[in-house]
Amino acid sequence: MPILNNLMQQLVNGLALGSIYALIALGYTMVYGIIGMINFAYGEIFMFGAYAGLVLALTNYVNVYVALLGATFITMVLGVVIERVAYRPLRRSSRLSALISAIGVSFFLSSLMVRVKGPNTRGFPTLFENRIFEIGDFQITIYQIVIIGVAGLLMLSLHLFVTYSKMGRAMRACAQDQDAASLMGVNIDRVISVTFAIGSGLAGAAGVLAGIYFNAVQPYMGLLAGLKAFAAAVLGGIGSIPGAMIGGLVIGLTEILGVTVNLSEYKDAFAFAILILVLLFKPAGIMGRKANKKV
Amino acid sequence: MLTLEKINVSYGSIRALHGISLEVKKGEIVALIGANGAGKSTTLRTISGLLKPSNKDSRITFKDVQIQGMLPHKIVEMGLSHVPEGRRVFPEMSVYENLLMGAHTRKGKPGQADFDRVYHHFPRLKERIKQLAGTLSGGEQQMLAMGRALMARPDLLILDEPSMGLAPMLVEEIFHIIEDINVAGTTILLVEQNAHLALEISNRAYVLETGEIVLEGLAQDLATNEDIRKSYLGE
Numbered sequence: 001m002p003i004l005n006n007l008m009q010q011l012v013n014g015l016a017l018g019s020i021y022a023l024i025a026l027g028y029t030m031v032y033g034i035i036g037m038i039n040f041a042y043g044e045i046f047m048f049g050a051y052a053g054l055v056l057a058l059t060n061y062v063n064v065y066v067a068l069l070g071a072t073f074i075t076m077v078l079g080v081v082i083e084r085v086a087y088r089p090l091r092r093s094s095r096l097s098a099l100i101s102a103i104g105v106s107f108f109l110s111s112l113m114v115r116v117k118g119p120n121t122r123g124f125p126t127l128f129e130n131r132i133f134e135i136g137d138f139q140i141t142i143y144q145i146v147i148i149g150v151a152g153l154l155m156l157s158l159h160l161f162v163t164y165s166k167m168g169r170a171m172r173a174c175a176q177d178q179d180a181a182s183l184m185g186v187n188i189d190r191v192i193s194v195t196f197a198i199g200s201g202l203a204g205a206a207g208v209l210a211g212i213y214f215n216a217v218q219p220y221m222g223l224l225a226g227l228k229a230f231a232a233a234v235l236g237g238i239g240s241i242p243g244a245m246i247g248g249l250v251i252g253l254t255e256i257l258g259v260t261v262n263l264s265e266y267k268d269a270f271a272f273a274i275l276i277l278v279l280l281f282k283p284a285g286i287m288g289r290k291a292n293k294k295v
Numbered sequence: 296m297l298t299l300e301k302i303n304v305s306y307g308s309i310r311a312l313h314g315i316s317l318e319v320k321k322g323e324i325v326a327l328i329g330a331n332g333a334g335k336s337t338t339l340r341t342i343s344g345l346l347k348p349s350n351k352d353s354r355i356t357f358k359d360v361q362i363q364g365m366l367p368h369k370i371v372e373m374g375l376s377h378v379p380e381g382r383r384v385f386p387e388m389s390v391y392e393n394l395l396m397g398a399h400t401r402k403g404k405p406g407q408a409d410f411d412r413v414y415h416h417f418p419r420l421k422e423r424i425k426q427l428a429g430t431l432s433g434g435e436q437q438m439l440a441m442g443r444a445l446m447a448r449p450d451l452l453i454l455d456e457p458s459m460g461l462a463p464m465l466v467e468e469i470f471h472i473i474e475d476i477n478v479a480g481t482t483i484l485l486v487e488q489n490a491h492l493a494l495e496i497s498n499r500a501y502v503l504e505t506g507e508i509v510l511e512g513l514a515q516d517l518a519t520n521e522d523i524r525k526s527y528l529g530e
Contacts, residue, residue, distance in 0.1 A: 166399070173385050173396050179345055180383035185371035185400030185447065 009138040010260045011253065016144040016213065018252020019151030023206035024229030025236065025244035026158065027079075027199025033175040033239040034195050037095060040102040041082060042203050043226015044109035047219060049075045049204025050211040051117060057125050064127040064212070068150065071208045072201045079200025080193050088189075106222070113219035121218040124211045147209045154202060155245055162241060167194055175239065224268060228255075231275035237288025246286055250274070296321045296451055296482055297342070297375075300354040304334075304341050311337045312348075313506045319451065324473070324483045326493040326514065328527060329503035335486040336380050338503070339455050342484075343377040344370045357451070372400045376449035380456050380486075382440040386429030390420055393428050393439055397446030405446055413442040416472050434465040438472075445476070452476065453484040458492065470496055490527035494518040502527070 027042045052071035056062050062070070086101045131142045162168035173181040174191050182188050210225065211217045232251040236243025254270045278285060297319040304312040312334045319325045327335050340346045342355060344367035355363040362370050371377075376397075384393050394413060398405035414421045417438040423431060428439055437457055444452055457473065458466040466489065474496050477483050487493035494500055494514045502510040502523065510517065517523050 166395075169388075169392060169396060170399060172388065176385045176387055177383050180379060180385065181396070182345070182367040183343060183371065183377045183379060183383075184396045184443070185368045186396075187366070187368045 006138075006260070008136075010256050012138065012140050012144060014253035014256035015249065016147045016252070017256060018249035019148050020206045020210050020213070020248075021225070021229045021232045021251050022245045022248025023151055023154065023202045023209075024225060025232040025248045026155070026241065027203050028230055028233040029236065029238055029240060029244040030171075030195050030199050032233070033241075034171065034178075035087075035091070035192060037087065037098045038102065038230070039082075039087070039196075039199070040099065040226065040230070041086075041105040041109060042199065042229065043222030043224075044106045045075050045079060045082075045200045045222070046203040046207040046210070046225055046229075047113065047217075047222030048078055048109060049207025050217045050221065051113060051207075052204065053208030053211055054122060054124060054217050057127055064146070067127065068205055068208050072205045075204025075207070076197040076201040078204075079196040082200075083193060083196040088192075106226075110219045110222065117219065119219060121216050124215050124217060127212065143213055147213055150205065150209060154205060158198065158202070158241065161198075167191070171195060228268075228271040231271040231278075235274055235278050235285055237285030240285070240287040243285055243287030296358060297484065298354070298356050299338075299342070301350065302338070302341060302348045302353045302355065303350040304337055304346055305349045311506055312341070315503075315506075315508060317501050317508065317511070319482060319484050321450075321482055322477075322480075323499060324477050324485060324497040326490075326497040326500040327484065327486045327503055328488070328490040328493055328500055330527075331488065332505075333503040334506040335503055336455055337506075339377060339379075339453050339484070339486055342370075342453060343367055343375065368400070371447060374448070374450040375453070376444035376447045376451070377453045378440045378444045378455060378457065380459065382433075382436040384428040384431070384436050384439050384443070386427065388428055389425055390428055390431070390439055391424045393443050394420075394446050397443035400447055409446055409448070413445055416445070416475060417442045433460050434462070434469070437461065437469060441469075441472070441476075445481075449481060451482045451484065453486075455486045456488060457485070458487060458489045466492065490523070491518075 024042055024046050028038060031037065031039045049071045052074040053067045056067040056070045082105055086105050087098055090098045090101055132139050162171060170181065170186045170191050173184065173186060174188060178188060228251055229248065232247035233244050235250060236247025251271045251274065254274060255267050258267050258270045299315055299317050302312055302315040303310065315338055327338060329335050337346060341348060344362070344365055348363060353363065354361065357373060357375055360373065362373065385396060394410065395405070398409060419435060420438055420442050423435060428436065431439060441457070454473065457469050461469065470492050473483060473485065485493055485497060494517055497514045499512065500514045500517050501508050502517070
């Protein structure tokens with residue numbers, strides 16, 4: 001049954017790609033859920049994470065996990081600083097101001113990287129030997145296992161954190177009713193900082209994973225990845241954490257399936273076609289709350 | 296325990312409060328009554344830090360500390376809990392989680408004694424503990440909003456329209472519970488449209504009209520005041 005095997009193969013490829021989109025989409029959705037803005041700079045934070053991982057990996061002293069952790073930490077700090085500098089002063093202004101500020105941050109970060117590291121695409125050093133496992137007739141590479149495994153672990157940790165920790169509960173409270181949360185004694189500024197830290201850290205980790213997977217890092221890699229992840233967040237229902245996970249996987253799978261059926265020249269279009277369809281027919285997304293309930 | 300001096304609050308160019316001064320002493324129930332749009336909720340939201348006075352010479356002190364300009368969460372930490380208008384429970388959280396949110400300012404997890412205190416006043420919450428707050432009835436949501444505020448062990452509880460939208464039977468029940476909470480040692484500032492009930496349970500009251508305090512006094516005096524009877528008690 002070659003068709004079935006091929007399908008399984010594409011499923012694995014799509015899952016790996018989708019995990020990366022899902023990690024970035026989580027940042028979009030969490031920040032939107034809490035302050036109602038789209039942080040369009042997440043794509044560039046993803047790119048920053050990839051470079052941070054690259055620089056760490058090139059030092060020879062670190063293995064893949066240290067590179068991953070280091071890049072996550074660096075992008076967490078980056079996210080908190082961006083929020084302080086570019087978004088917090090605009091919190092009481094119109095949403096458009098914050099959006100424009102976010103686009104400004106995107107340009108700033110990618111231009112900064114062009115200046116510091118140059119515009120060329122860089123390869124990732126081999127952090128560990130790639131191996132291919134054959135299961136039946138389809139193959140899974142160790143890179144794919146690491147990507148799916150790390151992404152799965154991060155999403156599980158996020159889920160546990162948001163569901164059971166005191167800070168996670170405060171984050172949900174802020175998303176449901178910010179004034180009521182502050183009347184419970186929740187420090188809103190701190191919750192927003194933590195949200196940016198987590199979202200940015202996930203995007204940074206995704207950057208390292210993408211760098212390893214595609215063996216290519218360049219300053220503008222964040223643009224398309226960020227936009228696709230945004231499409232994923234909207235597809236899942238912006239504001240919903242499980243929605244972002246599902247949305248990311250669906251976008252990844254669709255893109256790979258598109259390539260499989262010989263539409264690879266259109267592969268970047270699938271995410272946006274889905275975005276348009278969702279906005280037309282189900283604007284609240286898969287897991288989205290009804291529009292009459294303020295997120 | 297709480298004093299307001301010369302508070303002005305504006306929404307853009309519209310002045311909502313004009314020179315409000317009031318006082319709540321330890322152990323009291325104080326009512327703030329007035330018609331829709333008189334500025335009752337605005338006053339409470341200013342006390343808890345959600346709104347800021349627009350004039351420089353205003354002063355809000357709680358336990359002799361100036362709280363004007365403090366962030367709302369700092370004010371909660373000092374022992375002032377505000378049950379907002381419309382209950383504002385977290386609809387997608389269970390009753391239990393809502394109560395935990397009420398104890399957010401406390402270090403560590405709240406003890407069984409805190410839950411028992413809430414169950415003592417609101418036995419129905421115990422039966423509903425796992426239910427999502429958004430699925431509760433209006434009366435149950437009001438009980439949850441008040442129970443949640445008690446979890447912070449406040450010294451001063453401010454209640455905004457606890458009777459809003461509730462059936463008369465339930466309103467009586469809620470007001471009895473407010474008295475119980477007060478007897479158990481919590482000072483209360485109450486905003487109500489139902490002036491009759493509010494005057495019945497409170498020690499003193501202020502009457503608010505278009506952003507100004509027009510009358511103040513002992514609740515029993517106000518309840519027999521001719522103007523009040525006409526304007527607010529529907530007689």
